Amino acid sequence: MEIALLVLYGLCLAFILGFSLAQLHLTRLARRAYRQMPAGVPGPMAAGQWPRVTVQLPVYNELYVVERVIDAMAALDYPADRLHIQVLDDSTDDTVTLAAARIAHHRARGLRIDHVRRTDRQGFKAGALGHGMQQTDGEFVAIFDADFLPEPDFLRRTIPYFAEPGVGVVQTRWTHLNEQDSLLTKLQAFGLNAHFLVEQVGRTAGGHFINFNGTGGVWRSTCIADAGGWQSDTLTEDLDLSYRAQLRGWRIHYLPLVAAPAELPAAMDALRSQQFRWNKGGAETARKHLGSVLRSGVAPSTKVHATFHLLNSTVFIAILLMAVLSVPLIFAREHLPEFKPVFQLASLFLLALAPLVYYYFTAWRLAEPTAPWREFVPRFLLFLAMSMGLSLHNALAVLAGLAGRKSAFIRTPKLGLGKQVQWQQRYRTGGLDGRTVLEGLLTLYFLFGLGAGLYFGNLGLLPLHLLLTTGFGLVFYYSVRHNRLAA
Structure with missing residues (x-):
């Protein structure tokens, strides 16, 4: 059982690392493109040619x-x-x-x-x-x-x-x-x-x-x-x-x-509706087109990037599985000391993050060229935590898409600047449900994992559990808070 646990955890980690490496390659291509980007634009058309x-x-x-x-x-x-x-x-x-x-x-x-x-x-x-x-x-x-x-x-x-x-x-x-x-x-x-x-x-x-x-x-x-x-x-x-x-x-x-x-x-319920649509729709589109892409005559590198592009929402399944398995992994390590070097591979989660740091730092620098670099670190860590916190919601959306389950198109409501209160009462896309309760329980679960890691001195998973506790906690907090404001 412990070995199966480790293998499944490793497969999730490998998928996340592959996704990260694809983003690393796109970042290098983008940086080169910005250096070569022409300053001019096509000339304006004559009055009668528009x-x-x-x-x-x-x-x-x-x-x-x-x-x-x-x-x-x-x-x-x-x-x-x-x-x-x-x-x-x-x-x-x-x-x-x-x-x-x-x-x-x-x-x-x-x-x-x-x-x-x-x-x-x-x-x-x-x-x-x-x-x-x-x-x-x-x-x-x-x-x-x-x-x-x-x-x-x-x-x-x-x-x-x-x-x-x-x-x-x-x-x-x-x-x-x-x-x-x-x-x-x-x-x-x-x-x-x-x-x-x-x-x-x-x-x-x-x-x-x-x-x-x-x-x-x-x-x-x-x-x-x-x-x-x-x-x-x-x-x-x-x-x-x-x-x-x-x-x-x-x-x-x-x-x-x-x-x-x-x-x-x-508001969180609006964000949830948007994330559900994007992730379920992405999985549905992968189900519809991935085979055609792989059979097409485009370059092999384009097929690889298209595969990660169409399957990028499935990364939430890998994140959720890896997260849930990471807590029993702490206890499995204590019962199988001979596998200690293998369990240390769990720390490779940090290695998978390295390409993503480069990817998001490049974007942050382009968007905020005058901001002090030290502001990037907390913003990136909070974004990563929030993404992990949404993994349950998004993974369920992806599974529904891959399974071919149909659902209505629930658009993301727009509130108009300064009209938050009226919108929250009129255009809500849903209140608290069982999923929100489960996210609250997962917050406690990863907090337990954080404590267990400290107790056993297994610090390799400490960064992961800290991010997971923060992320699920933030999602649960915003869900409850915005539901109360709209009540």
Whole structure:
């Protein structure tokens, strides 16, 4: 039993190390890309050459941000006769009335803007986007979620990159309107910055598959059609279509220097709904496309990175298994002293962290170039702990995705800056449940492991148990606190 325990623990650790090494390679590619990044951008188009662009705003019960996002789209600096805005509104509350009023206002000013309503939410966001495509003649389609506030020159800075006929998508970098609101938003920004400033840049530089991030980007309409259109059989319709397009030979051009500001989830239940959708959808997309990628004619290195890309959510299963097994591992070590050198391999968890430190430090330096370096260490450790604390929630989402279990698309509510209290009461995605109780019990479990390690003098797992206790404790604390505030 002890040997089986150690083997399973080692397999989890090996998977995490492999994922870390993939991130290390992307970091090196990204750093090289930044050194070689051209200073210029494609030249502006002549007045009569700007193509027809449709801006799609998929909306569902966004009472606090719908007016703001419509006004932001109306402020886009683009030839009015070439611009079409669609508010794809599946709302069932007062959002409909607010959106209609702003649409009427901008239409009276001469803007081509339509309020597109459906009789049901079939296909959720993917269904709304596909429905909108049937009612527009745009050569290109820009997509923004309701919490995004792009600068007026967004289209003028992105559309010229479609001069290359093989480019099917132009994706921009997310920035964060409410990053400084709380520790929760700061840690989310820390993680997302690594994806947008390092991972996406590294994949692009290496010629590997990347993904449209669901918003803050522009699609070539013929690319969407050629790839099979929007499909709703996964919760990550963006990742799904990205892979179908790239398997058809289309390229995604990533622009890290063009920002698309948006809000971060400010409460734990909103963060949970977002994490569930991303992780379950990622697993569903892996189930759908990984075989096609491995059978395709792309380079072996691209297949390796695509495998880690599509399976990156499964790292939470490995983290959770490794975490749960680590406590009995302490006692197994005491009963099998002859295996002491082997058990010391458990300390290799710290080795698996080394590439991730490099990855996140690179992103942090790019995002915060003037911040003192010593601020990185606590931010990184807290982010790592919080990620571990979400491993139970995310692992269950991944298992559901791999098993093919279907679930509704639960969008992440946007609260509008300064409207936290109203939102928490109106747009909640769930209260406390058995999962939250289990996270609280796991906090005590890893605290016990921390004490056991100190008692037996087994300090190799001490950093792991300290992170796990902190992470699960933080997730449990925020879940209870935000539930009480919303009560």
